Amino acid sequence: MNRQSEDPRSGASGTDPHGENEQIRRHRRRAVAASGIGWGLDGFTWTMYGFALTAAMPVLGMSSTDTGIITAVSIVASAVGGIIFGNLADRFGRVNMLAIVILGYSVFTALTATSQDGLQFLLWRTLEGLFFGGEWAVGAALVAEYARPDRRGRVLAFVQSTYAMGWALSTLAYLILYSVFPAEVAWRYLFLVGILPAVLAFIIRRTTKDAAVVTGEKKVEAPKATVGSLFTPELRFRTIVATVLGIGVQGIYYSVFIFLPTYLQEERGLSFVGTAGYTWAAILGSFVGYVSSGFLLDRFGRRPTFLFFFVGSAGSVSLFVLTSAARPEIAVLIIVLLGFFASGQAGGTGAYLAELFPTSVRGTGQGFSYNIGRGLAAFGPLTVGSLAASIGWGYAIMTIAIAGAITGIIALSLLPETKNAQLVEAIGKETSDD
Structure with a gap:
């Protein structure tokens, strides 16, 4: 049967040079907005943890080693959540x-505000991590299947950039709440604000659709995705190396940004206002890094772009830690660079991982490699927390950031270049006739 008349990409008014009509463009915008806002608010709820940690530690009787363990466990939980929800997205839909x-x-996140001791704090952070890990895998798969190949890098990097916007919101909330309330209770109000993104869940469910639903086309039947599907002879090596890439990316990101407020306050001696000021500089650099990485990915390819940001991450973290606290004007410029590189190296993960896995297991593959990588990268924050007692927060952060960069570069050397890869099943192109 000739389906051209039914195909929303063809023969309709308002089609663009790529054969897409307004219906697809409208739903693409909604998918990008839903995933971007979701990831941004994910960043909002996650980054407030770093701000709250310093004040929560003495109130709940936690040591730096305890916080390293709690951080590591919550990241491992996010790895489990990413695998679970990535697989469920392949089975029951992204939206x-x-x-x-x-x-x-x-x-x-809101329930974390009720913690009375370290064990309760660990419980709520673990459960929050479970769902936090799922958001990226699901949202990245949704957007990747809508994005055109020549723009996939910048579109998914933009989605990643919303994390910096969420970080900015948590910094603002931190600055306001810590100005109004004593630090001993302000951290509780900070976590309580984390309930606000729940409203978005209901809006997304009513306004956004999966790409396959929009096209109305029937995809080739495939077996239900399982984690085991990632370890067939065709995918086994790619899955393992993509996971190692995830370890490098997230070992850098979490080791640097989770403990940045603690480092600034305990070793640089900054007040909450001074900490917020440095954080704004890091956020500015992060946003520019995310967005820039997308254009670099589409212009130069995935592997050169990742290499550029890995090397820059190791260098900028080292510069910041080794710069004297007596030279704040230089340190602010360096922390902008730190934000640029440490976030830019994470900006390409959505596009690259989407292109490494076929659609039938894309959510599962992205969820596994990104989140198992995240789970193993949890040893980074765990090691930072342990090392901080002997060599200080700054040197501990720098050590793990360099190790993460080296790990990422090794994985990168073993993965293929996927620039302009066609996700043939993404907008119903791999279909069967009626």
Whole structure:
């Protein structure tokens, strides 16, 4: 049967040079907005943890080693969540799971405010991490299947950039709440604000659709995705190396940014206002790094771009730690660079991982490699917390950041270049006739 008349990409008014009509463009915008806002609010709820940690530690009787363990466990939980929800997204749809994970991380972030001791704090952070890990895998798969190949890098990097916007919101909330309330209770109000993103879950569920639903085309039937599907002879090596890439990316990111407020306050001696000022500089650099990485990915390819940001991350973290605290004007410029490189190296993960896995296991593959990488990268924050007692927060952060960069470069050398790869099943192109 000739389906051209039914195909929303062809023969309709308002089609663009790529054969897409307004219906697809409209739903693409909604998918990008839903995933971007979801990831941004994910960043909002996650980064407030770093701000709250310094004040929560003495109130709940936690040591620096305890906080390293709690951070590591919550990141491992996010790895498990990414695998679970990535697989569920392949089975039951991207949009359904996106709404669920946003609701979950909002509720458990708010419940962290009720913690009375370190064990309760660990419980709520673990449950929050479970849903936090699912958001990226689900949202990245949703957007990747809408994006055109020549723009996929910048579109997914833009989605990643919303994390910096969420970070900015948590910094603002931190600055306001710590100005109004004593630090001993302000951290509780900070976590309580984390319930706000829950509203978004209901909006997304009512306004956003999966790419396959928009096209109305029937995809080739494939077996239900499982984690085991990633370890067939065709995918086994790629899955393992992509996971190692995830370890490098997230070992850098979490080791640097989770403990940045603690480092600034305990070793640089900054007040909460001074900490917020440095954080704004890092956020500015992060946003520019995310967005820039997208254009570099589409212009020069995935591997050269990742290499550039890995090397820059190791260099900028080292510069910041080794710069004397007596030279704040230089340190501010360096922390902008730190934000640029440490976030830019994470900006390409959505596009690259989407292109490494076929659609039938894309959510599962992205969720596994990104989140198992994240889970193993949890040893980074765990090691930072342990090393801080002997060599200080700054040198501990620098050591793990360099190790993460080296790990990422090794993985990169073993993966293929996927610039302009066609996700043939993404907008219904791999179909069967009626």
